Amino acid sequence: MGRVYNFSAGPAAIPLEVLEQAQREMLDWNGSGMSVMEMSHRGKDYMSIAEKAEADLRALMAIPANYKVLFLQGGASQQFAMIPMNLLAGKTSADYINTGAWSKKAISEAKKFCTPTIAATTEADKFMRAPAAAELKLDPGAAYVHYTPNETIGGVEFPYVPATGDVPLIADMSSTILSRPIDVTKFGMIYAGAQKNIGPAGMAVVIIREDLIGKAAAGTPTMLDYQTHAAEGSMYNTPPTYTWYIAGLVFAWLLKNGGLTAMGATNERKAKKLYAAIDGSGGYYKNPVEVGSRSWMNVPFTLPKPELDEVFIKEAKKAGLVTLKGHRSVGGMRASIYNALPESGVDALIAFMKDFAQRNP
Ligand code: PMP
Numbered sequence: 001m002g003r004v005y006n007f008s009a010g011p012a013a014i015p016l017e018v019l020e021q022a023q024r025e026m027l028d029w030n031g032s033g034m035s036v037m038e039m040s041h042r043g044k045d046y047m048s049i050a051e052k053a054e055a056d057l058r059a060l061m062a063i064p065a066n067y068k069v070l071f072l073q074g075g076a077s078q079q080f081a082m083i084p085m086n087l088l089a090g091k092t093s094a095d096y097i098n099t100g101a102w103s104k105k106a107i108s109e110a111k112k113f114c115t116p117t118i119a120a121t122t123e124a125d126k127f128m129r130a131p132a133a134a135e136l137k138l139d140p141g142a143a144y145v146h147y148t149p150n151e152t153i154g155g156v157e158f159p160y161v162p163a164t165g166d167v168p169l170i171a172d173m174s175s176t177i178l179s180r181p182i183d184v185t186k187f188g189m190i191y192a193g194a195q196k197n198i199g200p201a202g203m204a205v206v207i208i209r210e211d212l213i214g215k216a217a218a219g220t221p222t223m224l225d226y227q228t229h230a231a232e233g234s235m236y237n238t239p240p241t242y243t244w245y246i247a248g249l250v251f252a253w254l255l256k257n258g259g260l261t262a263m264g265a266t267n268e269r270k271a272k273k274l275y276a277a278i279d280g281s282g283g284y285y286k287n288p289v290e291v292g293s294r295s296w297m298n299v300p301f302t303l304p305k306p307e308l309d310e311v312f313i314k315e316a317k318k319a320g321l322v323t324l325k326g327h328r329s330v331g332g333m334r335a336s337i338y339n340a341l342p343e344s345g346v347d348a349l350i351a352f353m354k355d356f357a358q359r360n361p
Helices: 016-025 044-061 075-087 101-110 226-231 241-256 259-279 308-318 343-359
Strands: 067-072 093-098 115-121 145-147 169-172 189-193 204-209 298-301 333-336
Touching: 016 241, 044 067, 044 241, 044 259, 067 226, 075 101, 075 169, 075 189, 075 204, 093 101, 101 115, 101 145, 101 169, 204 226, 241 259, 259 298, 259 343, 308 333, 308 343
Parallel strands: 093 115, 093 145, 145 169, 169 189
Antiparallel strands: 067 204, 189 204, 298 333
């Protein structure tokens, strides 16, 4: 059929079964005589799609009833501003943990609204690790603590959830949501751009504890106030209906395949074997991240000579392994191995890497 293994960091691979179902339903959803993208977002058919998607996500993540689930536009990047606008709640400082490119973006946006306090930073170590729990200097008076559990570019992941006491913990889970079970009650808010483990681009999912809603600063635009979207079931205006629908198909696919426990076991196995192949290559391939902070989702690695990068990418493509080029700020390679990238894709990449190393000593 010509499908490749797509290692893109996002927009990323979507499960084949989901694409096939969307294809079957493209012209006529469930006897409605129209495509989902042609439906009124307020009609009965679309409402059933939207509600099922939310119910399935709640089941998958065991989201308690006192959390709202919002389907918003503007991507994860818009959340960088919405968080201080809505969650400072009259305070002037918030704690931010700095572990790389994405936390930096969140911090620079927060500076427009408050004085972010850097509770920990690993910049001195070139962001090659997550800080240990003991390194976090948390302010009990902070409005909230923000962190990035998985840095998509650096491939650095927190092996623990920071304990923040009564201060709400806010997590940018763009590149790790749905990769394994988590305890939602530890978080005040979780948010994620859709285009990795959720579905197509064009949407952010926000899971927010109800008591944090309704405290937006005066002057906050209607569309940037969580209250607006919570009160209207994310339908204050026209939502990204098709993205929401595909996300719903992905949630149903995850439930059908054993939920997040099964996904977590597979993801751990996939990551472990890829890191083992890198570490076992006699120094040919290198991943610079401290072992305890290595991401299960984004695996950057370098080759012995940068001149080999282009050859590697070209030959990998011929073997059906695509989008392996590292982020422009890092170079080398990056294999993003989200939920929809099957274990057979990781096996194929490992076999290719071994063969490539032998042929290009
Ligand atoms: N946070 C993280 C951790 C990301 O990986 C990304 C996108 N790669 C973003 C935020 C920004 O997401 P978006 O493009 O949806 O605004």
